[in-house]
Structures are given as C-alpha cells and as structure tokens.
Amino acid sequence: MPNDPIEPQAVYQPITRSAIFIVATLTPGAEHAATVRAWCADVAALVRSVGKRVPGGNLSCVCGFGTDAWDTLFGGPHPASLHAFREFGAGDRRAVATRGDLLLHIRAEHMDLCFELATQLIGRLGAAVTVVDEVHGFRYFDMRSMVGFVDGTENPVDREAVDFTIIGDEDLSFAGGSYVIVQKYLHDMTGWNELSVEAQERIIGRTKLSDIELDESIKPTCSHSSLTTLEEDGKEVKILRDNMPFGSPGKGEFGTYFIGYARSPAPIEQMLENMFVGRPPGNYDRLLDYSKAVTGSLFFVPSQALLEALAERNP
Numbered sequence: 001m002p003n004d005p006i007e008p009q010a011v012y013q014p015i016t017r018s019a020i021f022i023v024a025t026l027t028p029g030a031e032h033a034a035t036v037r038a039w040c041a042d043v044a045a046l047v048r049s050v051g052k053r054v055p056g057g058n059l060s061c062v063c064g065f066g067t068d069a070w071d072t073l074f075g076g077p078h079p080a081s082l083h084a085f086r087e088f089g090a091g092d093r094r095a096v097a098t099r100g101d102l103l104l105h106i107r108a109e110h111m112d113l114c115f116e117l118a119t120q121l122i123g124r125l126g127a128a129v130t131v132v133d134e135v136h137g138f139r140y141f142d143m144r145s146m147v148g149f150v151d152g153t154e155n156p157v158d159r160e161a162v163d164f165t166i167i168g169d170e171d172l173s174f175a176g177g178s179y180v181i182v183q184k185y186l187h188d189m190t191g192w193n194e195l196s197v198e199a200q201e202r203i204i205g206r207t208k209l210s211d212i213e214l215d216e217s218i219k220p221t222c223s224h225s226s227l228t229t230l231e232e233d234g235k236e237v238k239i240l241r242d243n244m245p246f247g248s249p250g251k252g253e254f255g256t257y258f259i260g261y262a263r264s265p266a267p268i269e270q271m272l273e274n275m276f277v278g279r280p281p282g283n284y285d286r287l288l289d290y291s292k293a294v295t296g297s298l299f300f301v302p303s304q305a306l307l308e309a310l311a312e313r314n315p
Contacts, residue, residue: 006176007304010060010107011261012161012240015152018111019137019244020118021182021257022104023297024129026069032128033073036102039124041311044304046124050117051108059113061121062105063307064180064299069101075315079300080171081179081264087296088269089276093288095183100297102129103182105242105259111136133295135184135257137244146187146245146256147290149204150211156238164238165261176303179265181272183258184295192290203286224287227274230267237267256291265298 026032043063051059065073067082085097104121106114114136122131145151156164167177192200197208205225206213213219219226230237240261247254260268275285302310 008166008176008178009062009301009304009307011062011165011178011180011301013060013107014058015139015143015242016058016107017109017139018107018114019242019257020104020106020111020114021133021135021137021244021259022102022106022118022122022131023098023100023133023182023295024102024104024122024125024131025099026072026101027128027130035128036073036125037311037313039121039128039311041308042124043121043307046120047117050113050120053116054108054110054113057108057110057113059108059117060106061117062103062180062301064103064105064301066099066101066103066297066299070300071315072101073315074310074313077173079174079177079179081266082300083265083298085181085296085298086269086272088273089284092292093276093284095272095276095293096296098295098297099132100182100295100299103180103297103299105180107242111138133184135244135246135255137246137257140245144245145243146189146247146254147192147200147204147287149200149206149208151243151256152241153206153211154238155240160238161240163263165240165263167263170263174300174302174306177306178261178263178301179268180259180261180299180301181265181268182260182295182297182299183293185256185258185291185293187254187256188290188292189254220286222278222283222286224275224285227279227283227285228271230270239268239271261301 087097088095108114205219205223278284
C-alpha cells in the first residue's frame with residue numbers, strides 16, 4: 001500500500017508453506033494486562049529478529065484481539081464492528097463460539113521460523129495468557145484442502161485484497177485495521193472418501209482435478225461455492241482466506257483451519273449463515289455433513305502503528 005500512510009499488519013501477505021495459529025485467553029489481573037500491553041510494542045521487533053535468520057523465509061505475524069480483551073486491555077474507543085462471535089445453525093450442524101482473547105497468525109515458508117517466533121512471542125507473554133488452542137498448519141500439495149480440493153481460488157489479490165480487507169474511512173479511528181474470523185474444522189475423511197469424485201464435486205461446486213467451477217446449470221445451490229459467494233449491487237463481495245490443513249494420522253484427526261479476513265465481519269458472518277442455516281433456510285452446505293466446526297472466534301486486527309501504540313494505553 002505505497003500510497004496509504006497507515007500500514008496494516010501482514011494481513012494480505014502471500015500464502016506460505018507453513019503456519020501456526022494460536023488462540024489464547026487473558027489471565028485476570030492488572031499486572032497481567034500491563035504485560036500484554038507492553039508486549040504489543042515488541043511484536044514487530046521480534047518478527048524482524050527471527051525473520052533475519054532466514055532471508056526469504058517470508059516470516060510474518062498478525063495479532064488480533066477479541067471484544068472482551070479489547071475493553072479490558074485498552075478501554076475506549078472500541079472498533080465499530082468488533083463483537084463476540086455469532087453462532088449459526090443448531091444441533092450437530094452448528095458454527096460454535098469458543099472463547100478467544102488473543103489471536104496470533106504466524107506464517108513462513110519454513111515451520112522452524114514459525115516455531116521460533118511462536119516460542120518468543122508466547123514466552124514474552126508468560127503467565128499473562130493461557131493458550132487454549134494451537135494448530136500447526138501446512139501447505140498440502142498444490143494448495144489443496146484436506147478434502148482434496150484447491151482452497152482459496154477466488155481470493156482477492158493486489159489492490160482488490162486491500163479494498164476487501166483493510167478498514168478505511170468508515171471507521172477512521174481504526175483505519176488500516178481488519179477483522180478476522182477463525183474456525184477449526186474436523187473432517188470425517190472415511191465418509192468423505194467413500195463418495196465418488198462426482199459427488200464430491202457437486203458438494204464443493206468445482207472440479208477436483210482441474211479446479212474449474214461447475215456450470216451453473218449443474219452446480220447445486222447447496223454447494224459450498226454457491227453458498228459462500230456473495231453479491232451486493234451486482235458485484236461480488238470477497239474475503240481473504242488463508243486456510244491451512246492440519247492433522248494427526250495416528251490419532252485419526254484430519255482438519256482445516258479456516259481463517260478469513262475482511263474489513264467488516266458482516267460478509268464472513270453471512271457466508272457462515274448461508275452454510276450452517278442455508279439459503280434459503282434448510283438449503284445448507286452439504287460439506288457440513290462431513291465437516292464439524294469445533295471452534296469459532298472473531299478478532300480485530302489493529303494497524304501496525306496502532307498495535308505498537310496500544311502499549312501506552314491504560315483504560
């Protein structure tokens with residue numbers, strides 16, 4: 001964003017081969033809150049220090065805060081669209097809300113870089129936070145998801161990525177920031193692999209090998225791509241996904257870590273409602289017959305300058 005004076009965090013960086021996702025909760029107490037605030041000024045320096053050890057490793061970190069954590073740590077003003085994660089659906093098909101005060105999205109070409117940075121960042125926080133979820137993700141062949149389809153094909157790029165992910169004058173106090181929703185999905189790979197390729201393609205809405213979108217005449221309205229495509233005033237509204245597969249074959253765990261960035265949480269929430277409730281209601285995403293969301297949190301990502309300035313906040 002060479003013409004924009006407000007530098008965002010590394011939201012729209014190129015997708016890397018490795019990532020670590022950490023969600024943590026705050027430890028109550030003024031001393032612990034002060035530790036987290038001071039840590040905000042150290043994040044960028046730690047990224048630079050670790051990244052210098054492997055030039056070309058594309059190390060980055062995005063740091064976000066949940067709504068309760070923002071109020072506890074920084075007080076007002078409050079990002080306009082920051083709120084608790086909204087649940088959608090019911091029963092076994094539900095986008096669940098789970099507690100999360102702090103998000104770290106660490107990316108690099110090599111897992112050792114991610115691991116070292118995570119160690120340094122969490123080490124600085126110490127007893128001030130408790131890690132409630134940590135996922136180590138990897139690139140799966142040619143950008144495939146765990147279910148075997150290419151992921152993120154319709155991601156916005158270049159200026160379009162900025163326009164869809166970075167807050168502008170609609171919330172001037174938080175310009176340069178972004179919103180991010182994360183969910184951890186676990187897949188029934190046994191059931192999924194029992195389906196024919198053609199059946200899988202109708203659920204996803206794209207061809208499996210060539211990653212071509214199915215023709216509208218044959219693509220079901222309940223397909224994943226149909227329900228996650230949004231239009232407003234005749235134009236498509238996009239989000240930026242940086243999903244990563246993860247798993248443990250020995251435990252029979254196979255999953256996808258969904259992470260979506262946008263300048264407002266509204267489009268991501270609409271996509272989730274379409275998936276879990278249906279468009280119209282009942283016409284839900286059939287991928288959810290084989291995938292279960294086990295976490296869900298919403299965070300605000302301040303601009304780089306604001307992140308460092310938050311160290312001086314005292315509510």
